[in-house]
Amino acid sequence: MSQQPLRLHLPDFVDERRMTRYQFRVVTLCGLVMFIDGFDTQAISYMAPHIADEWGLSQSALGPIFSAALVGLMVGYLALSPLSDRFGHKRLIIAATAVFGVTTLAALWADNVTELVILRFVTGMGLGAAAPSAVALTGEFSPKRLRATFVLAIYCGFSVGFVVAGLAAGWLIEDHGWRSLLWVGAAAPLLLIPFLIRGLPESPVFMIQRNLAPQRIYAIFRRIDAGLPTSLPEQSEPVFSVEENDSGKRTALSSLFTRKWLWGTLLLWFVFMINLAEFYALQSWLPTIMTDLDYSMNVVVAATTLTTVGGIAAAFVTGPSMDRLGPYRTLGVLYVVGFGCLALTGIAFHAPLWVLLTANFFAGCCVSGGQKSLIALAAVFYPAQMRSTGVGWALGIGRVGGILGPIMVGAALTMNWSPSTVFYAMSVPMLAAGLTVALLGMRYGRSQQGPAQADSAPDTEAPSLTRGSGPALDPGSSI
Template sequence: MTKLQETLALKPMNAFQIAAIFMCVLLNIVDGFDILVMAFTAQHVSSEWGLSASELGGLFSAGIIGIAIGSMVIAPQADKVGRRTIILLCLVISGIGMTLSSLSESAFQLGALRALTGLGVGGLLTCSNIIASEYASQKWKGLAVTILASGVALGATFGGMLAIVLIENFGWRSVFLFGGISTFVMIPLVVGLLPESLDFLLTRQPKDSLARVNKLARRLDLEQVSLLPQRPTKTSPKPKSLFAGLVEGKWLKTSVCIWLAFFMTMFTFYFVMSWTPKLLATSGLSAKEGITGGLLLSAGGIIGSAAIGLLSARFTIVQVLASFMGLNAVLMFSFAFFSSVSSLAFLIGFFLGFTVYACMGGLYAAVAILYEPGLRATALGFATGIGRAGGILSPLIAGILIDWQFKSQTLFMLYGCAMVLGCIAVLTANRHSHAGSSISSNPSETAANS
């Protein structure tokens, strides 16, 4: 870690840092809308095309497949060409996917376009989390990354409210069109307001990096430098690939446990966020009440994402994360018994969203703190990509089980057990974390370990 990075990690946050993080939150608000637009339109899409539950589950999973590929293939390129460059590329991809989705004429076309949209969303989610983490001071890294999860929840909440109005007046296709336009609007904002990562410039040292580093240093209230740090020599040990760096030596056990935690958490998250509105409607509530239940999940997520970030400034992120995962499992079991009673379903649903979004944000924060800058985007990209495999399987399995006449109560209990396994994986990852890289938000501890 260079002197610039050490100073940035320990000094109080200034307006420029806060603005960069806020820009990442805006990106995640758009992503939140793009991710969950299928959940809000599911009832109407299913009715228009006469889809079975398993076919509808396939549409849910198509977007997540794209997100997984985007996380594992596109996002790691940010360690080579820059976080900001990949963000701009992904905005173009997801904007095209959302806009064309409004013109789809079959479930197959919509599924293909949901996958295309997911490619952009996967890269965006990873890179925005990385930039937010790298511009936050060490004390507030956990809060910065988890606030981004609240951005996803905000996008889902306002998107759901807007979806009700748009669908009633213009039909379900208008929801996708609005998402596409909103995504394209973000491109000039990123060009004008989002800086490249200081960590990337110092580590990779692209063309004109010294001038760019000093320009950022002025805006970050840091001392300017006359020389960049020496890059690793050819004799320095290097992994054969970025992925190899995640599974060699000290990283192996931690990486495997983190991957399992992401898999189980996303397995639960995408079931809850994709199927809850539909399951509430089939449990005796109206389609509008089902969307309202989905909105309450997202509303709870806004607060939960911020809460885990604030708590991580006082306690280690893994302690807080494990607690939220355990609480989420309890709420899943509770929701199984009260989903047909609107008042109780809405109340439990709010806190269910509170915990499930917090768990997602907490995992992103844990990975962003754990890995060194040269591997950070790759580590988070592979963790989210592997996690998305759980997200892909989740709605598909739920759709198949529904077609097999499984009750919603049984489904919520099964998916609650998955979160229990995720909690165990997080605790195991912490136990195997190599000395000096504990998932902590304590700035003095982390600086000493660096």
């Protein structure tokens, strides 16, 4: 009697088990990639004044240096993140990390604006390629009940990188010059690469779909569950299956525009544009507005920092809430609260300082925290096969809002709008974002998952991609 093959199905295999040290290691490595991403993105803000002094540049000449990496980020999100569909998340993360490490190192020898702008653009492309794959791998190795929490956790690494960049700048630049910050920004990713090569696994979904060696795939399953047999019986190849995205042989990018996913994708893009418009408008103009209102520099720095700290603090609440109460409900409520907090900030400009700082903190909770939570929502919304591309394109399209937000606030101030009126106006899109998330929840949130689950009939098996021989696998079982 021949022995029945071992049957393993994703995502049920991960969803039905406790997190292991191996999975925590994967999440930690992805978080470190995001941390370095945040550090490198923010460090240029602290170097720029010193670059201007050394090279004799006007303040307006710094604009292209600031924007080059942001444009590169958009290109990375839109053009490079879909390459994970062809090469896998691990390869893309390592290659992207190498790119932004090498280009940051090369910036040490730049001696004019043109060279620095080109290097910052390529650096941004690398940063934009790495982040969606890090989010996707984190989602794939996290059980459904904790997925939003862990995606939020690694994205907090991005914000912590912002904070550490400021601390490092204060410690290094005065004594060692602005290039010292580039040394740190280049060394960190290059030193991380050997750990990524050794410790970061490839996406098992990618490996199954690519029909790679079953023993390699099985080794990852066994790292998650040590109770599996140490070795497989001879001539008994395991049967692996993954949940199909109902898009047939389409690429992940083209799947975003199928009838099933298009409506939800467009709504997500709309919310991303609103949230990134609010985030960059707040970060760009709050220091200027408060300076014009004659607040001291210490107060301006404290108020701006509190918006970032608020975003990190919010993750400790919204992550577990998204996993327990549902991502749509949690994020919708957060945006509605953000509507009130931004309006309160407008009022607080004429209130005691502690009221203003408190309002800044809670505005950061909703705007910066909302952005992290929105990325977690996208990671839950899309299935594993589409996750990196879906998140990458949402971030890339959202950059349109990130560009327009500061421009619109600048135009409003030019028309002599008061700071209070500007913040009243900024609060309205947050309400629109909350209502849009509510629409998403009504359409796709019946199971607190993406449309792949919400649209499935309860008595119908989800289609699967299968590697190996044997009868079709019941998607409700893991082995």
